[in-house]
Amino acid sequence: MKFNYIEDVSKFEGQKITIRGWLYNQSSKGKIHFLWVRDGTGIIQGVMVKGEVDDLVFGLYDQLTQESSIEVTGTVRKDQRAPGGYELTLSDMKIIQIAQDYPITPKPHGSTFLFDHRHLYLRSKRPHAILKVRNEIIWAIRSYFYQNHFVLIDSPILTGAVGETASTLFETQYLDEGKAYLAQTGQLYLEAAIASFGKVYCFGPTFRAEKSKTRRHLTEFWMIEAEEAFYNNEDNMDLQEDFLIYIVNWVLEKCQNEFKELERDISALEKIKKPFPRISYDEAVERLQKAGSEIQWGSDLGGTDETILTKMFEKPVFVYNYPKACKAFYMKPHPDRKELVLCADLLAPEGYGEIIGGSERNDDYDSLVLRIKEENLPLDAYKWYLELRKYGSVPHSGFGLGVERTVTWICGLSHIREAIPFPRTIYRLYP
RNA sequence: UCCCGAGUAACUCAGUCGGUAGAGUAGGUGGCUGUUAACCACCCUGUCGCUGGUUCGAGUCCAGCCUCGGGAGCCA
Numbered sequence: 334m335k336f337n338y339i340e341d342v343s344k345f346e347g348q349k350i351t352i353r354g355w356l357y358n359q360s361s362k363g364k365i366h367f368l369w370v371r372d373g374t375g376i377i378q379g380v381m382v383k384g385e386v387d388d389l390v391f392g393l394y395d396q397l398t399q400e401s402s403i404e405v406t407g408t409v410r411k412d413q414r415a416p417g418g419y420e421l422t423l424s425d426m427k428i429i430q431i432a433q434d435y436p437i438t439p440k441p442h443g444s445t446f447l448f449d450h451r452h453l454y455l456r457s458k459r460p461h462a463i464l465k466v467r468n469e470i471i472w473a474i475r476s477y478f479y480q481n482h483f484v485l486i487d488s489p490i491l492t493g494a495v496g497e498t499a500s501t502l503f504e505t506q507y508l509d510e511g512k513a514y515l516a517q518t519g520q521l522y523l524e525a526a527i528a529s530f531g532k533v534y535c536f537g538p539t540f541r542a543e544k545s546k547t548r549r550h551l552t553e554f555w556m557i558e559a560e561e562a563f564y565n566n567e568d569n570m571d572l573q574e575d576f577l578i579y580i581v582n583w584v585l586e587k588c589q590n591e592f593k594e595l596e597r598d599i600s601a602l603e604k605i606k607k608p609f610p611r612i613s614y615d616e617a618v619e620r621l622q623k624a625g626s627e628i629q630w631g632s633d634l635g636g637t638d639e640t641i642l643t644k645m646f647e648k649p650v651f652v653y654n655y656p657k658a659c660k661a662f663y664m665k666p667h668p669d670r671k672e673l674v675l676c677a678d679l680l681a682p683e684g685y686g687e688i689i690g691g692s693e694r695n696d697d698y699d700s701l702v703l704r705i706k707e708e709n710l711p712l713d714a715y716k717w718y719l720e721l722r723k724y725g726s727v728p729h730s731g732f733g734l735g736v737e738r739t740v741t742w743i744c745g746l747s748h749i750r751e752a753i754p755f756p757r758t759i760y761r762l763y764p
Numbered sequence: 765u766c767c768c769g770a771g772u773a774a775c776u777c778a779g780u781c782g783g784u785a786g787a788g789u790a791g792g793u794g795g796c797u798g799u800u801a802a803c804c805a806c807c808c809u810g811u812c813g814c815u816g817g818u819u820c821g822a823g824u825c826c827a828g829c830c831u832c833g834g835g836a837g838c839c840a
Contacts, residue, residue, distance in 0.1 A: 362803095363796040382797070399790095414798060434774075438790055439801055441776055445832060501838085518840095543838055544765075556840060636836080678840095690840065735840030749840095760832070 339375035342409050342419045349424065351406045352377065355456070356397055356432075358439055366394045368423070370405055371456075379405050379421040390426050399438070400456070402429035444748070451755055452764045462591040463751055466584060467740045473583035474536070474557055474736075477576055483559060484530040488519025490537065493714070501542040503552075515540035520663075520731060521718050523560035524694060527729055528721065534559040536736075544759050548748040549636070549686065551737060553757040560731035566665075566675040566693040569730035570651050573679055573689055574609050576734075577649060581605045584743055597745040601683060604647045611651040614673070617642060633659040634678075639686035646682060653677040662704040664692040679732075681742040688739050691732025698722035 337350040354372030361367065364383040369376055383391050397403070407421035414420075436446075437453055447454045454460055478485070491505070491513045507513035519535040526533045539556045561572065581602055592599050612620070621628045624641050628634065634642070634652070643650060654673045657666065664674035676692035695701045701722060705712055712719075740752035750756035755764060 358800085360799050360802055361796085362799065365797040365799080367799050367802095369800085378800080380798080412798095414800090434791080436774070436790095438775070440789055441801095443776075443833090446775070539840080541839070545838065546833085547835065547838095550839070554840065633838090687840065733840065738840055 336404070339370070339372050339377045341374075342377060342421075345409045346411055346419070347409065349406060349408050350421075351404060352379075352421070353404045353429075354402070356399060356401045356403055358399065359394070359397055361394065366391070368394075368397070368403075368405065368426075370403065370421075375417070377417060377419065377421055378415050379407055379423045379426075381423040381426070385422075386424055386426075390423075393426055393428060396428065396431055398432050398435065400432040400435040400453075402432070403427065404429060444750075448750060448756065448761065449764075455754065458594055460751065462594040463740065463744050463746070464754060466588050466591050466595075466744050467736070467752060469584050469587045470580055470736065470740055470743065471536075473580040474576075474734075476583070477579045478534045478559070481532070483532045483534045484526070486519075486523060486526040486530070486533045486535050488516065488522040488535045488537065488558075490516045492516050503540045503542045517541060518556070518733065519558050520560065520733065523558055523731060524718070524729065525721055527560050527562040528725060528727075531563075532559070532561045546759055547636070548750075549738065549741075551749055551753065551756055551758055554749075554753065555736040556733050557736060558731060558733040560729065562727050562729045564693075564730040565728055566653065566677060566691075566730055569691050569693065569732060570609075570611065570653070570677050570679075573651075573677075573691060573732055573734075574607060574649075577609075577679070577689075578605060578607060580739070581743070592744075595744055595746075597743075601647070601745075602743065605649065605682075609649050609651055609679070610646050611653060611677075613653055614655045617652045620645065631656050631658060636686065639680050640684040643680045643682050643684055643686060649682055649688075650680050651677045652680065660692070662708045662710060663694055663701070665695045666700065677732075681738070683742070683745070685738070685742040687735075688742060689732050689734045691730065693728065693730040696722060696726045696728055698726070 335351070336353050337345065339352060342350070352370055352372055354370045357369040357371045357376055359366070359368050366381040368379040368381065370379055381391060381394065404427040405421065405423055406425040407423035409419055410422050411418060412420050435453070436450055437457060455464070491507060493513060502517060503515040505513050505515065517539055519537060523533050523535055534557060536557050537555065538553055540553055542552065543550065561569065564572065585599060585602055617634065618628055618630050621638050621641060626638050626641060628638055633655070653676065654667060655676055656672055657674050660674050660676055664676050667673035667675055674692065678687050679689035680686050681688045695704065698719060701719060702712070705715055737749050737752040741749050744752070746752060750758060
């Protein structure tokens with residue numbers, strides 16, 4: 334049987350249509366009932382007047398409860414009084430299922446309660462809007478890479494080798510082969526793939542068994558990583574800048590309604606244009622110390638440092654060339670200052686902080702072996718990775734963008750857990 | 765792991781000086797022809813996180829524990 338979607342109602346003014354969905358809210362004045370129906374594409378108010386519908390249908394209203402599934406038929410009418418501009422004058426209604434004691438009312442709830450009921454909370458307006466923006470961000474990402482001739486290389490999630498030992502790994506038994514680890518990054522595999530495809534990217538879940546309790550961390554999150562042969566650190570930053578602007582323009586075009594629902598001030602996003610400021614780590618430390626931070630040269634930027642720094646600019650800011658000591662082993666040493674590596678983090682504005690980490694990779698066999706030994710990493714585990722430096726090694730760079738952090742920033746959220754359908758945090762594995 | 769904070773009805777919270785447990789919302793019943801978090805009247809709702817202690821008497825004071833939230837560290 335044919336039915337229609339709420340997003341299309343304006344095309345059917347004056348016509349009778351059928352909508353299938355869920356009862357979002359209801360109210361009655363006795364002889365006139367109001368039903369708010371949502372179907373995933375929108376919300377519309379249905380109006381049922383006693384005497385204008387069959388008494389049996391009119392009486393069904395009394396059985397309705399919030400989130401009951403129903404099918405309503407009515408005539409589309411333009412009406413100033415209706416939010417959205419259109420409403421349905423109902424002529425028929427069928428009940429599909431009566432919901433009982435739906436826990437999430439259209440009233441304030443605490444975040445713990447809402448995320449305990451995430452399987453239901455997904456239906457509410459706010460998560461609906463956020464996840465629609467997430468959907469568009471991901472489409473923008475894939476579109477950008479496709480248009481720019483990057484090839485998608487899916488990297489393994491179960492790995493034997495350790496990527497970045499700095500973080501903690503989730504461990505699991507891998508049949509009879511011993512321990513396996515859930516991937517923290519696909520980068521090393523992308524570095525293998527550039528010698529076949531030139532420019533590649535991967536997009537998948539990554540896992541960090543860090544007991545972080547902050548609004549910026551998840552234990553399972555989605556990361557986009559790109560790797561480009563023959564790009565140096567500068568080229569890499571140019572690419573990231575272009576990439577991020579593409580994403581922002583895309584969502585500004587597609588997500589106006591969602592931003593309105595989220596009360597996101599989009600003027601902040603409209604300022605995201607080339608060029609992004611680029612400051613060296615040296616300069617960042619200087620600026621931070623002047624601003625009152627306790628940071629010492631040599632240590633990584635803390636969360637508050639990032640916040641201070643990003644509030645100095647209205648656009649995302651690159652901080653490049655960090656001390657070797659606070660970055661991963663695979664980054665290329667600075668040719669003139671061996672205490673630095675060629676890298677850049679991109680910090681999102683409005684206090685959001687790091688959303689991208691990127692670097693030029695060490696393409697020299699001997700110096701890479703040296704770094705692995707310095708970090709006390711098992712050389713064996715990196716045997717295949719090192720071989721890439723033996724067979725046609727080229728300068729190359731890459732970066733990783735945290736999807737949830739990007740969604741958090743673009744939507745103007747205060748906590749990352751809202752940016753993913755079913756968040757995994759230190760104490761949450763359910764639902 | 766460390767530092768701070770919270771835990772009272774299904775939800776959000778109040779609970780003074782230690783003296784028999786409260787409100788709003790949700791739910792139920794009735795009323796209402798334009799509601800938008802409707803409104804009006806009435807009804808229902810309790811392991812006060814747990815254990816022990818002090819006390820004639822503990823939601824309230826003390827000790828320990830548990831759970832959760834935020835931050836630090838670490839990172840995207």
